[in-house]
Amino acid sequence: MLRFDSVTKSFGANTAVEAASFTVDKPMMIGIIGRSGAGKSTLLRMLNRLTDATSGEIEFDGTNVTALRGAAKRTWQSQCAMIFQQFNLVPRLDVVSNVLHGTLNRRSTFSTMFNLYPDEDIHRAIDILERLGIAEHAPKRAEALSGGQQQRVAIARALMQDPRIILADEPIASLDPMNAQVVMQSLRDIHEQDGRMVIANLHTLDTARRYCDRVIGMRAGKIVFDGTPFELTTDTAREIYGADASFSEATTSTEIETITAAPIAAQ
Ligand SMILES: Nc1ncnc2c1ncn2[C@@H]1O[C@H](COP(=O)(O)OP(=O)(O)O)[C@@H](O)[C@H]1O
Ligand SMILES: [Mg+2]
Incomplete structure (x- = not known):
């Protein structure tokens, strides 16, 4: 259903993603792991067309995603919802309105300007918030919520796009x-x-292991591992995170996590 065929993204002389190829045959939960700068964000951004690939092709259910233009591209972007580390909510706006923003792409400028949402959409937004366990916060400003709650609001906004x-x-x-x-x-x-x-960029191995069916490991723009979490050995982890991440054979994934967390925290 999803196919990356030798997808490359260059920024000038810097190749952020180099000839990435993989196929996903059915909906899975996929974790993309790698150090800071490995190309994880660029890979996701090319998939939802926030950035254009320099070469190669991305195909989803027979559609050449890389070639979409105008309205077709916007439709694809709404089918391919993105959530971010910093949540990207409107802080002063209430939670339910933030979630309703997920419907913006299919609403008229007029109704958007006057914040007119159909009852049906409002009910759906509340249902989604309920599902995520945060319906009680619906009338609060987004900025009043904890980080974890705000990220769930962002997930609710993504789900609103179906x-x-x-x-x-x-x-x-x-x-x-x-x-x-x-x-x-x-x-x-x-x-x-x-x-x-679900495709999630993660910087910790343990998280990918615990929640994902499949793990894609990137290093310096290249996919260096693609398999199940069980196939991810210490040797493979070393390949993904680099030889300079000095851990011994006996190193547990938790220790690798500590090693690899450092450059992320410095961002
Ligand atoms: N907009 C951009 N302009 C120039 N270089 C970029 C841009 N976005 C990413 N890069 C570069 O591409 C490489 C991969 O970045 P990124 O995809 O953000 O990696 P990751 O998400 O794994 O940390 C890095 O070297 C980064 O500096
Ligand atoms: Mg990133």
């Missing part, structure tokens, strides 16, 4: 471990219950 794919770019990088688990479990539930494909 997307085929949810792309999550480091969705838990700003969260404490407990909130991180709640957010990852929400994404997992959405995948299992709705059958949506």
Whole structure:
């Protein structure tokens, strides 16, 4: 259903993603792991056309995504909802209005200007918030919520688009471990219950192992691993994170996590 065929993105002389190829046959929960600068965000951004590939082709259910223009491109972008590390909500706006923003692409400028939402959409937004366990916060300003709650609002806004794919770019990088688990479990539930494909950029191995069916490892723009979490050995982790991440054979994934978390925190 999803196919990357030798997809490359260059920024001047710098190749952010180099000849990335992979195929996804059915909706899965996929974790993309790698160090900061490995090309994870660029890969996701090319999929939802926030950035254009320099060469190669991305295909979804027979559609050449890389060739979409105008309205067709916008439709694709709404089917391919993205959530971000920093949530990207409108802080002063209430939670339910933030979620309703997920319907913007199919509403007229007039109704948008006057904040006129059909009752049906409002009910759906509340249902989605309920599903994510945050309906009680619906009338509050987004900025009044904790980080974990705000990320769930962002997920609700994505679901409001009824997307085929949810792309999550480091969705838990700003969260404490407990909130991180709640957010990852929400994404997992959405995948299992709705059958949506979820692709999440993650910087920790453990998270990818725990929640994903498949892991794609990137290093310096290249895909260096593509397999199940069980196939991800310490050797493979070393390949993904680099030889300079000095850990011994006995190193556990938690220790690797500590090593690799450092450059992320410095961002
Ligand atoms: N808009 C841009 N302009 C120039 N270089 C970029 C841009 N976006 C990303 N890059 C470069 O592409 C490489 C991959 O970046 P990115 O995809 O953000 O990696 P990751 O998400 O794994 O940290 C990095 O070297 C980064 O500096
Ligand atoms: Mg990134």
